[in-house]
Amino acid sequence: MEWQAFYVTLKLAAIATTVLMVVAAPVACVLAYARFPGKSLVEALLYLPMALPPTVLGFYFIMVLGPRGIAGRPWEALTGQSLLFTFTGIALASVLYSVPFAIQPMKAAFRKIDRRLLESASVLGLSPAAAFVRVVLPNSIGGIIAAAVLVFLHTIGAFGVLIMVGGSIPGVTKVASIAIYEAVEAMDYRAAHLMSLCFLPISYVFLLIANKLGEES
Amino acid sequence: MTLQVSVGKRLKFFDLEVSFTCEDKDMLVMIGPSGGGKTTIVRMIAGLETPDEGRIVYGDEVWFDASRRINLPPRKRKVGYVFQDYTLFPHLSLYRNAAFAAVDKGDVDGLLTLFGIDHLRDRKPDKVSGGERQRCAICQALARRPRVMLLDEPFSALDVVTRRSLREELREMKSGLSFPVVYVTHDIQEALFLADEILPIVEGKVDRDWMRRTITREPAPGTAPRAVREPRLSLVY
Numbered sequence: 529m530e531w532q533a534f535y536v537t538l539k540l541a542a543i544a545t546t547v548l549m550v551v552a553a554p555v556a557c558v559l560a561y562a563r564f565p566g567k568s569l570v571e572a573l574l575y576l577p578m579a580l581p582p583t584v585l586g587f588y589f590i591m592v593l594g595p596r597g598i599a600g601r602p603w604e605a606l607t608g609q610s611l612l613f614t615f616t617g618i619a620l621a622s623v624l625y626s627v628p629f630a631i632q633p634m635k636a637a638f639r640k641i642d643r644r645l646l647e648s649a650s651v652l653g654l655s656p657a658a659a660f661v662r663v664v665l666p667n668s669i670g671g672i673i674a675a676a677v678l679v680f681l682h683t684i685g686a687f688g689v690l691i692m693v694g695g696s697i698p699g700v701t702k703v704a705s706i707a708i709y710e711a712v713e714a715m716d717y718r719a720a721h722l723m724s725l726c727f728l729p730i731s732y733v734f735l736l737i738a739n740k741l742g743e744e745s
Numbered sequence: 746m747t748l749q750v751s752v753g754k755r756l757k758f759f760d761l762e763v764s765f766t767c768e769d770k771d772m773l774v775m776i777g778p779s780g781g782g783k784t785t786i787v788r789m790i791a792g793l794e795t796p797d798e799g800r801i802v803y804g805d806e807v808w809f810d811a812s813r814r815i816n817l818p819p820r821k822r823k824v825g826y827v828f829q830d831y832t833l834f835p836h837l838s839l840y841r842n843a844a845f846a847a848v849d850k851g852d853v854d855g856l857l858t859l860f861g862i863d864h865l866r867d868r869k870p871d872k873v874s875g876g877e878r879q880r881c882a883i884c885q886a887l888a889r890r891p892r893v894m895l896l897d898e899p900f901s902a903l904d905v906v907t908r909r910s911l912r913e914e915l916r917e918m919k920s921g922l923s924f925p926v927v928y929v930t931h932d933i934q935e936a937l938f939l940a941d942e943i944l945p946i947v948e949g950k951v952d953r954d955w956m957r958r959t960i961t962r963e964p965a966p967g968t969a970p971r972a973v974r975e976p977r978l979s980l981v982y
Binding site: 536642644645647648649650651652654655665667 | 762781791793794818819820821822823826828832834835836845850885889
């Protein structure tokens with residue numbers, strides 16, 4: 529039983545969720561309301577992580593984040609560290625991996641808002657940014673929490689992407705899903721059982737929250 | 746100051762082309778059959794819709810001028826707009842709705858009291874009646890201290906009794922207002938009751954004769970008599 533792996537998993541999921549909530553909200557807002565040429569192309573590109581096999585995604589992350597990649601090289605020049613096999617690396621990969629799960633529910637929630645409320649806000653003197661904060665966000669809390677739940681669950685379940693980008697360094701990049709896999713490989717079924725059992729209540733409670741919010745909205 | 750509107754826009758079924766002015770303290774009532782372009786005109790004044798041609802000027806401030814490519818966004822026109830159906834913000838209490846864009850939050854209590862909804866100040870819009878919601882929408886628009894007030898069939902979704910009492914409240918309040926009011930309705934009684942000036946709009950054009958024709962049920966020139974057009978109705982008349 530490796531508590532450390534659970535700690536890494538939860539830390540990773542918390543960071544990915546927080547970052548994505550902040551970053552994805554304005555993007556989802558643009559996708560929900562704006563019209564511009566090539567929008568469907570941009571949208572499909574953002575949803576690609578959902579459609580690609582995780583190992584394919586992981587492979588491209590290695591290419592990009594590696595010491596010779598377009599993101600890895602400047603990062604290494606700046607910090608003297610590699611992005612591969614570090615917590616920062618898997619955090620970055622987790623964020624990108626879950627982008628579609630953050631954007632889709634938020635976009636759906638934003639689109640559900642009555643356009644007349646936004647017209648009313650603009651007549652009442654609000655700039656588009658102010659209308660987003662004062663009208664759009666408070667009226668789409670359900671969708672935002674649904675997005676957070678999905679991102680969190682998706683991140684604690686990630687395996688293929690993380691093992692490719694981060695390997696399995698205990699306490700750094702070894703997450704619970706990898707620990708379970710390794711326990712099974714080592715025929716340590718007792719540890720695998722215990723760790724798998726820990727996932728059940730977490731996932732169950734989160735799904736309860738998501739369902740409850742779905743019913744309310 | 747005067748609101749001057751002279752706009753044209755190509756719509757799906759007809760071309761809209763109107764020109765009118767409305768002075769401070771005046772209530773201009775736009776009337777006419779549904780789908781005649783009244784709401785579009787009001788939306789153009791608010792800046793929610795863009796005319797193809799023409800000008801919209803308030804005082805010496807140009808809000809829209811097609812030839813000079815001026816189009817002030819809605820948030821800068823400072824109009825009060827009460828929509829046909831309720832557009833209060835569902836997540837805010839009536840008080841916070843009314844105070845949403847208030848210039849001076851001190852105005853809000855007085856307005857809520859004036860419109861008789863002060864006791865509901867902490868309720869959300871879905872916990873009050875339709876009439877109370879529209880009262881609050883008027884408070885919200887007035888608290889902004891608008892330069893022009895636009896009311897687009899504000900009472901049409903209400904029951905007859907509530908509509909009548911709100912209509913009376915509005916007429917009483919009118920004398921205290923210092924800005925032009927443009928009021929849209931398809932109800933002739935309402936128009937006659939409220940208006941300083943009546944502007945009949947039919948298929949996107951000002952049709953001064955529409956009121957008389959409607960009241961006397963005279964067919965419009967060039968159209969078949971009503972009994973021919975609607976044979977079943979002639980049994981009723």
